[in-house]
Amino acid sequence: MTSSFDRDSYEVDFGEQDLTGAEQERLVSGRAETADRDAEAALRPKGLTDFIGQPQVREQLSLVLDAAKARQKAPDHVLLSGPPGLGKTTLAMIIAHEMNSSLRVTSGPAVQHAGDLAAILSSLEEGEVLFIDEIHRMARAAEEMLYVAMEDFRVDVIVGKGPGATAIPLDLPQFTLVGATTRSGLLPAPLRDRFGFTALLDFYSSADLLTVLQRSARMLGIESELAGLEEISTRSRGTPRIxxxxxRRVRDWAQVRGSGLIDEEAATNALRVYEVDELGLDRLDRSVLQVLCKRFGGGPVGLGTLAVSVGEEADTVETVSEPYLVREGLISRTPRGRVATTAAWKHLKMQIPANYEF
Structure with a gap:
């Protein structure tokens, strides 16, 4: 059977592979350099004890894994949900590491045919962990095959076409599926219900991000001061990846234009160069706010009009920029469109119109 598995999935050797996937933040234009990707891979914690933040998820997942090890069986299927950059891929790696198993990785968009999924599943070995990133983007035919595979560890391979087609059942080894999604609402209920454990990852506090940065600075051999790392943590949008x-960008500035030490001054100057302001807003975020306030008087403005005005796709504004602006209380979504809040006017240092109603 022909499969796209070799092309779209791979096996992980812990500590050597980088599983970041498609980068979704726009803080630095273009793809990350190879050195940055290697550095990010090296910073991933290998076990649950090294994983920072998400204390409730860590405790729950620890119980699931410890119980599975005690029974000497593969743990239940795991669904990880949450915004990009919070550690879903890292947790999948940790699950495989804790179970002394290997990790197979693929993505929802890569599995567009039932045959692709059948080839992936049939190549698994006993106890392996299969990680499907963006699982909500799988093709419907593949999803329906996955139902039986998750529940009965079996796939039915269709041989032939038309009235003469025959379904041949193929038994699968016991495996653990780890699915990751940024939009759990798009998962069909039959698929969502087959996961034995579902974890919702939330944004990190500045204190947890500071701990992440301190660990990363030690591992990268970066000389830093607490004030400099605190400045970075408050502008990181609650996301460890950012x-x-x-x-790394502040380190570059400190090495080229500073003394090599990441202090508060170095962090502030570097983030100014990369157009990340004190709230963590980047250029696109500020463009959305400025268009909304300056050109449309604070709104309401439809998403399509707003996207055209800033020169971006509507999907980019809605999924990348808007969630953070809403979370920070800078814009509000109403039935009539997007509306700037008083906090947006204040952040832009603009005077609120006398007749403005919010």
């Missing part, structure tokens, strides 16, 4: 990326 925090580590900004740490």
């Amino acid at each position: 925090a580590n990326r900004l740490l």
